[in-house]
Structure formats: C-alpha cells, structure tokens
Amino acid sequence: MRTADLARLVALAAIWGASFVFLRVLAPVLGAAWTAESRVLIAGLALTAWFRLTGFAPGWRRNAKVFVVIGLLNSALPFVLYGWAAQHLPAAVMAVVNACTPLSGAVCAAIWLGEPLTRTRLGGIGCGIAGVAWLSFSRPAGGPLPDPQLLPAIAACLLATLCYGLAGVYLKRCASAVAPLAIAGGSQLAAALWLLPLLPFAAPVGTLTGPVLASLLGLGLICSALAYGLYYRLIADLGPTRALTVTFLIPPFGVAWSALLLGEPLSPALAGSGVLIVAGTVLVLRGR
Numbered sequence: 038m039r040t041a042d043l044a045r046l047v048a049l050a051a052i053w054g055a056s057f058v059f060l061r062v063l064a065p066v067l068g069a070a071w072t073a074e075s076r077v078l079i080a081g082l083a084l085t086a087w088f089r090l091t092g093f094a095p096g097w098r099r100n101a102k103v104f105v106v107i108g109l110l111n112s113a114l115p116f117v118l119y120g121w122a123a124q125h126l127p128a129a130v131m132a133v134v135n136a137c138t139p140l141s142g143a144v145c146a147a148i149w150l151g152e153p154l155t156r157t158r159l160g161g162i163g164c165g166i167a168g169v170a171w172l173s174f175s176r177p178a179g180g181p182l183p184d185p186q187l188l189p190a191i192a193a194c195l196l197a198t199l200c201y202g203l204a205g206v207y208l209k210r211c212a213s214a215v216a217p218l219a220i221a222g223g224s225q226l227a228a229a230l231w232l233l234p235l236l237p238f239a240a241p242v243g244t245l246t247g248p249v250l251a252s253l254l255g256l257g258l259i260c261s262a263l264a265y266g267l268y269y270r271l272i273a274d275l276g277p278t279r280a281l282t283v284t285f286l287i288p289p290f291g292v293a294w295s296a297l298l299l300g301e302p303l304s305p306a307l308a309g310s311g312v313l314i315v316a317g318t319v320l321v322l323r324g325r
Contacts, residue, residue, distance in 0.1 A: 042274055049267045050283050054290025056260035057128035057135075058298050059252040060119055066243030069120030070235040072256075077112050077232065079257025080265070081225030087262075088222060095219030103212040107220055108227025111204035115197035117232070122197075125190040127301045130172065132291020133311040134194040136284050136318055140165040141195075141202035143321045149206045161320025168313030169195065175306030217269035225261065284318050
C-alpha cells in the first residue's frame with residue numbers, strides 16, 4: 038500500500054470515528070430525524086457545489102433510481118437509526134458496534150449474491166455476535182447503571198449496519214456502472230428527500246449553541262462530504278475489499294475521540310467486545 042493510500046485510510050478512519058462524537062452532541066438537541074436530515078442535506082449541497090466547480094456530470098436523471106435506493110439504504114435509514122441510538126449510547130459504543138458492517142455485508146452477500154459463507158467467514162460472524170452480546174449485557178462505558186434503552190439502541194445500530202449491507206448488495210447488482218462520486222452526491226440529496234416527511238413530527242428539543250452548530254458542520258461537511266470523497270478514492274485505488282480495512286481503525290479512533298472530547302471512560306466490556314468485533318471483521322474480509 039502506498040504512503041498516500043495509507044494516509045487516506047487513517048484520515049478516513051479518524052473522520053468517521055469522530056462522527057459518533059458529533060452524533061452524541063447533536064442528537065439530544067435536534068433529535069434523530071433533524072440530525073440525519075441536516076447531515077445529508079449539507080453533504081449533498083456541498084458535493085453538488087463541487088460537481089459544478091469541477092464540471093463533473095453525475096447523471097441526475099439517468100441515475101435517479103440508484104440515487105433514490107442508495108439514499109434510503111445507505112444514508113436515510115441508518116442515519117436516523119444512529120441518531121436515535123446516539124440519545125442512549127456512548128459514542129464509543131456506537132463506534133464499536135458499527136464495525137459489524139462487514140459482517141452484515143457478508144450475510145447479505147450470501148443471501149442475495151450467492152457468495153459462500155466459508156468457515157473463516159462463519160467464524161468471523163460468530164466473533165462479531167459474541168462481541169455484541171458481551172457489550173449488550175455489560176455495563177456500558179463504565180457508567181453506574183445501563184440506560185434502559187441500551188438493548189434497543191444497540192439493536193438500532195445493528196439494523197443500520199444491515200442497511201449498509203443491503204446497500205452494498207444493490208450497488209454490486211444494479212449500480213456497478215455508476216461513478217462512485219456521483220452516487221455519493223446523488224444519494225445524499227435523495228436521502229434528504231426521503232427524510233422530509235419525518236420532520237414535521239420531530240421538532241428539535243434543544244438550543245443551537247456554538248458546539249452544536251460546529252458538530253453539525255463537522256458531521257455534514259467533514260464526516261459525510263469529505264469522507265465520501267476519501268472513501269471512493271480508496272475504492273478506486275485499492276479496490277472495495279481493501280478499502281473496507283478502514284473498518285478496523287474506526288473503533289480505536291471512535292473510542293479515543295469519545296474519551297478526549299466527551300470524557301467517556303473505557304470499560305473492560307467495551308475493550309473486549311471491540312477486539313472480538315474487529316477480529317470478526319478481519320476474518321470475514323479474509324474469507325472472501
């Protein structure tokens with residue numbers, strides 16, 4: 038791997054690890070729907086402006102169906118789920134559970150793409166299940182008492198990773214000819230349209246302070262618009278499988294950012310479950 042590719046990989050992991058801190062700040066103020074809507078709208082408008090500046094043609098009409106489907110599966114649904122979970126889970130816990138994305142992708146690929154579940158991949162899925170179970174039935178992040186919504190919130194994060202897995206299947210079957218950068222921009226705007234019907238029923242409950250606005254811009258511009266650009270550049274340079282190695286690095290960055298910026302402690306359950314989930318991810322990716 039070239040030095041430039043490694044630098045992009047580490048930068049992307051650091052950015053996506055920070056996204057859970059931003060969510061933890063935003064979601065209690067804006068609520069799940071407005072947090073997700075603000076994120077995708079800012080990212081979509083920023084990428085559209087970039088397209089205009091660079092003369093890039095995403096094929097708005099030609100690829101509209103792809104944008105609509107990926108916008109729902111890869112942004113609207115998972116972002117709302119993570120926005121709700123962020124009101125009940127520490128940022129570090131969400132970062133660790135998010136590492137189950139390749140595990141969900143392996144199950145979806147086996148069902149809809151006919152990819153075999155080898156012993157290595159089954160072992161990885163088993164490690165991931167064990168890690169999530171350990172995290173679910175232990176005291177989160179060293180807190181005195183678990184939030185009563187702990188299990189539903191972890192389930193929401195897992196459902197979000199399933200959405201990512203389904204999006205991967207659709208991309209492989211129906212959108213392999215569409216430019217990845219076009220999907221990034223078009224899907225964000227489509228996600229904003231998907232989320233519009235939720236907004237009248239989910240008014241923000243807090244005040245837009247300076248840290249909240251900074252988190253909003255960070256989530257939309259850095260963790261979505263910029264991050265998608267880095268990710269799709271990695272896919273182009275390294276291929277999708279090697280680009281997914283970013284999943285290994287997101288939990289450590291997520292835990293570090295949450296401790297540094299939010300003061301969240303590292304519990305033995307969080308550390309142990311994180312090791313199991315990341316190990317499962319390694320096995321699943323090696324078993325392709």
